[in-house]
Amino acid sequence: MKRAVCSGSFDPVTLGHMDIFERGSRMFDELLVCVFRNEGKQGFFPVEKRVALLTQATAHLPNVRVMSFAGLITDFMQQQQASIILRGIRSVKDLEYEENEAYMIRHLCPEIDTVFLLTRPDYSYVSSSGVREVFHFGGSVHGLVPACVEQAMIEMKEERK
Template identity: 75%
Template sequence: MTRAVCSGSFDPVTNGHVDVFERASQMFDELIICVFQNPSKRGFLPIEQRVELLRQSVSHLPNVQVKSFSGLITEFMRKHEAKVIVRGIRSVKDLEYEENEAYMIRHIAPEIDTVFLLTRPDYSYVSSSGIRELFSFNGSIHGLVPECVEQAMIELQQRERK
């Protein structure tokens, strides 16, 4: 059985992320989506809400689970006996960054391989930071994020306006 991990902040999760999860779930027996907790950063959405929104977004994928973690991804992967990390690539810029990360992971844990999945062209411009910026200027994020994420962001905006 091959278990893979896809990690990130997913703040918020986008339809591009979900596309990568769907494709990776077909390639591996199990896929664990790990929401990275960076204690030095305050997220747009709380970590617990990101985990829940991810669970809702991938509920149609029976071999996918969602967890959160803080620390080195290699420690998480060893703990969960995962041998593959999946990374979505939107551009050459992403590839350069992820290639260096993959080399560092390989240095720390030679038993772990990295698989790169190219983002579908229609999602190549979609990023969590872009979604946050668009949303902050009251732009429509419809069709760029799962419906549950869009609704959660609208509710957050409404609470902040009160």
């Protein structure tokens, strides 16, 4: 069984992420979407909310499981018996960063391979930080995030009033 892991903060998950999950779900028997739990950083959404939103957004993909983790990705992958990391690439800048990450992972655990998928051009400008900034300044995030995430952001705005 080919089990892959796509990890990140997904704060919030974007349609660019969703494109990578959907394409990855066709490439592998099982895709684990993992929210990295950074205990030293407060997120836009709490980790548990990100997991719930990702679970809702990926419900149409039967071979995708959503979970969270803290620590080294290599430890998580060994626990889950996964040998492939799936990463989306938007630009040369992303590739440079992800290439270094892949080499470090290879150093720590030589049996893990990294697979890069190029982001569709219509999502190449979409990032979680960009979505947060647009939202912060009152702009619409429609067409940038899944509907459930857009709704959660609207509800968050209403709660803050």
